[in-house]
Each structure stands twice: as C-alpha cells, then as structure tokens.
Amino acid sequence: MNHEHQQVFASMMAGHGITEMHGLDLMRQIKMLSHLYGMLISSHMRDAQLSGSRWRLLLHLHMAEQMEQASLSPTELSRMQHVTKNTISSLLRSLEEQGLIERTLDPKDRRQFKIRLTDEGRELIRKSTPEHVVYLNQLARDLTPDEVTQLGELLHKLRVSLTRHGDLPDTYCQEKSNP
Template identity: 50%
Template structure:
C-alpha cells in the first residue's frame, strides 16, 4: 500500500491551513489553498523537467543553459553569450552559472572562448554535441509538458493562462514595492 503524500493528506493539509491562519487570522483560507496548490503544481512541472533530461545526465538547470545558448544561436541573436548574460536570463548567481558552465564544458557540450572585444571576458557557445542534446531532449520535454496540460480543455488552458498572467502582473507590482 502506498503512503499518501503530504499534499494529498486532508488532515495534514487542514492542520497546515490552521497553522498558517494562526500567523494571519484575517487571511482567506482559499488564499492559502491557492498558494499551496500553485506551489505543488510548480514543483511537479519542475520535477517533470528534471526527469525529461535525466537520460542526458543533466540537471534541468544545466539543460536550460544549453537551451538559452541554442535559442540565441537559432534566433540569429548571437552564437555566443557571456556567463553574465546567461545567469541573468536564468535568474541565478554568477557563481552558480560558473559551476554549470564548468560542468557542461567538462561534458563537451559547451566551449569557452576569449571575447575578441574584451580580452578579460570570455563567451560560451554550444558544441555540436550540445546542440544534439538540446534537439533530442527538447522534443521529449515538450511532449511531457504537452501531456501534462492535455488534462485541461482548450478553454481551460486559455482561462488558466489569463489568470496566471494576472497573477504575474500582481507579482511584478508587489516586487517593485
């Protein structure tokens, strides 16, 4: 018999709700449920991403580095990006990005070259192996995500997208305060 996850245990969720309301008694219990549900779905999608590139021996974060490079290359932006640009695109620290780049370089998926305009900096580009990994695993990853969202009708997907955009706008306003 499989053990219920915390998220699906009604009693534990009720205790969590009460625990949270003890901090802010005026909060609507539905707000806490929405926060928890969005967090659960977000983690589930991230885990699907992790699993979809696991066969390549990459973390999802490493795969995203490759994807940013591939996108910049394919869209004619540039064939190389510097580590700061990649870290900004991913929202991670430069130290974290350095570790990702180093490991991808060791795997032969990216290469580093001195910037011809500023010899103190270097740029990162994909190798052919890196491009192959992106091509192969992007199809698999997008198939996984497509199956995940197929549980929703087209109208439900549009409604969800509109609601998420509304929340995203509110998050941007809240973060700027």
Template identity: 45%
Template sequence: MTSTLTNQSQSDTHRAAFDRLLSEMGVTETHGLELLRLIKMCNGAYDTILGEQMRQSSISSPQWRLLSRLLMAEQSGESTLTPTELARSQCLSKNTISAHLRHLEEHGLIERTIDPGDLRAFRIQLSEDGRRLMHESLPVHIHFLNRLSDSLTAAEIEQSEILLGKLHYSLLQWTENNAKVKSA
C-alpha cells in the first residue's frame, strides 16, 4: 500500500507541475486531457491485472475477449464472424487478429471455414472445446472483474457505466463526422 501511496503522491506532484505549465501557456481547461489520462491509467491497470490473471491460462486476455465475442455472437444467432468483424469489435489490427486467431485455432478453440458468399474470406466460430472453455471460465472471469470494482458503490458503478457509455457514443459520433468531412 505504501508503494501505491508514493506513486499517487508523485503523480499528484507531476500533475500540479504540468497544470502550472499549461496555465503559463494560457490553457486553463483540461477536462479532455484529464479524462484521457484517467481512462488510459485505468486501462493500463486493467491490462496488467488481467495479464497476471491470464498467465495460468494458455490464452492471453485479448484472445479470451475474442472467444467472448464469438460466444456473444453465437448466443445472438450469429454462428460465425469474419476476422474483419472481430478486428473492429476488439479495436485490433488485421495482423494482430490474424495472429490471435492462428493461436486459438492451433489450440482447437475456434474453427475457420470458407465464407460461402465470398470464397476468398473466412468465417470464424467457436469449436466445441472453445465453447466448453468459455462456459467454464466465463462465470469465474466475470466474478473476478466484478471484484476489481469492489471499492465503488452500486450507484457509482451505474453512474460510471452511464458516463463512459455517453463518452464512447460521443467519440463514435466524432469519428463518424470526421470521416464524413475527410471524404467530402
């Protein structure tokens, strides 16, 4: 705990110095920067914690998320997804998706089939082993993720979900509008 307090104290000192610098430059409103900083810090902490949690497993955290996405698709009536759909849903490059899918296929957790509508493309689905792994690990993993936010009240969790959802929607709208401007 001392290390955490020391890191927080150093972070506060650095933040104050940075705020002074920005103020000298005439920048007084930094909410966009602060939101980005906090989200990145939370993301980094989650990635570190989940990486440690997944070390006992034969798959990485991003690979587990791919299996989760395939399970969700399956449960909603989509038995297969394309690598491009998976890449978009996970915000990963096509090269990264290819490497993850290769690993999952080598471990027998997914199956790759030719897309009957486009013989150049593949469709990805969970294998029986992948489905079994997800049914066994999903409840344990969700419980673990829930424990990571134990310091928040139910109302704080709900408010965080609402605010982050609104921010995400705002970012998607900005991206879409920016793409329209560039193509015009």
C-alpha cells in the first residue's frame, strides 16, 4: 500500500472509530518479508531445483537419519513442516520424481508409507546445507547479534499473541528446529 492508499484507508477506518493501525502495519510488513524471503530462496536454490519447503523437508529427513530414525511418515513430515497433508503429498511427489526420496511400505502397518532419503537426496542436502546457511546469514548481516536476538524475542512474542488472540491451541505453532 502506498502512502496515499494508507491515508485513504486510515480515513475510512477513522469513520468507524479505529485510529490504531499497528496490527495492520505489522502484518503487512511480515507478509512483504515472507514474500521477499520466498523469492530470494527460490532464486538461490534454483540450480538444485529446490524450493525452501523442499529443502526443509530433505533436511528433516536427514536430521532424522542423524538421530537414528531411518524414515518418517508423511504425517510426521506434515507436522514438522506446518503444512497440510495435501501439501506434503505434493512435495513428496516432486522430490520422489527428482529421485531425492523414496517411499516404502511401513513394515508395522502395511497401509502406511515411510519416507527416506535416497543417496542422491542425502548427498544434495549434505552439499547444499552449509552453503544455504551461509546465504541465510548473509541476508541478515546488516543486523547486529543483539538486534537478531531482540527481533527473535519480539517475533516469539508476536507468535504467542497471534496464537492466543487467534483462538489457536498453544501447540499450533511450537518452536521447532526449522531452518
């Protein structure tokens, strides 16, 4: 929203007795940052043909392997990614087509699948993760360590506020290791 639009909108809201716009302003900034982050990550990961969500899914599978869990179910992955089962199915299908993951029947429940990395997926995540972390650090390098800490604390406080005032369960968006 440009400045003129903001003034017109503020005038409309003032007609309803609403003069504070901090919630709207904050959510607009977050949405713009989210969009910008998505564009930057897509561009950065283009060579590997990975989106940020595909990379995170591969990273979750790799971390599970590091913790002696050879595979995860689609349900576990959808919870970790904070996405629907339909979204996780689409992500899994594309990663499987790329040869980065494989599905196997769960030996304990033959109606369920388990997902694991292929050698190619494992190598891609091993190779791309350090470079990706360096890139993420570069994106935030204009912030001091204290500012990063302060921003993290404020974002946590906002997440708690959104959950509480949005009538969501406290467990809806718990902090997880989610690069």
